[in-house]
Amino acid sequence: MIKKDKRIVLMGAPASGKGTWSKIITEKYALEHLSTGDLLRKFRKKDTALARKIGSYMDRGALVPDDIVIGMVDDLLTEGEAKDGFVFDGFPRTLPQAEALDLILEHHGESLDLVIDLDVDEQILVDRVVYRRVCIDCGQPYNLKTAAMRPKVEGVCDQCNGKLIQRSDDTEETFMERLKAYHDQADPLLDYYEKQGKRVAFPCSEMTEQTRREMFELIEEKLSL
Ligand code: AMP
Secondary structure (H helix, E strand, O other): OOOOOEEEEEEEOOOOOHHHHHHHHHHHHOOEEEEHHHHHHHHOOOOOHHHHHHHHHHHOOOOOOHHHHHHHHHHHHHOOOOOOEEEEEOOOOOHHHHHHHHHHHHHOOOOOOEEEEEEOOHHHHHHHHHOEEEEOOOOOEEEOOOHHHOOOEOOEOOOOOOEEEOOOOOOHHHHHHHHHHHHHHHHHHHHHHHHOOOEEEEEOOOOOHHHHHHHHHHHHHHOOO
8 A cells, every 4th residue: 555645536427437446546545535425425314404405406316506515525625534635536526616626625735636537438338237236135236247247146146145136227228318417517527627637538448457557557657656
């Protein structure tokens, strides 16, 4: 483990492996994994009007308004939660969020170091979702198209013998809508970071030892580690 004080944003389409990559990178460089999705899920459990308002956006799959999310991130970074560096996953999602993040960091005498754009072939994203099955009891995910992720017995969870199901929104049609929504949101942000010279695309249709090594090489080259 290399301890480094770096600030990274990870961007990628749904099913691109953002959560997994965040974990790999944060463990390697001892950074904090910050996910606004996780923060908001925790926050909405409170019994307050704001928590109910947040829940109503999340239940519709809509973005929570910028002022709420920016306020949360400002509090988090000001409390020094990630003072030794972070990987942001799921934030920023809009241009005002990206601009606010720059300002918050500037206020603390810091700045963003790198934006990694996970680049996964579209057909692979579709396959990850359409062939995904989850255990109805324990939530363990499987994938019928990937040998290493198939259940030992068809339709049955290896871990708890629960029944495997396909989630109702794991269809190609719904996924293509989510993908379009992602690009509508993300493309202006990627342009913003491109202009700042901070964006780097990382081809990662597969998650292997080799791609892990390439990810570390990329980070170490770009951040002069
Ligand atoms: P995620 O776990 O990143 O998919 O986020 C789950 C939900 O939380 C999203 O569908 C949004 O409703 C909300 N959310 C997460 N991050 C943000 C953000 N940066 N801006 C607005 N809403 C967000």
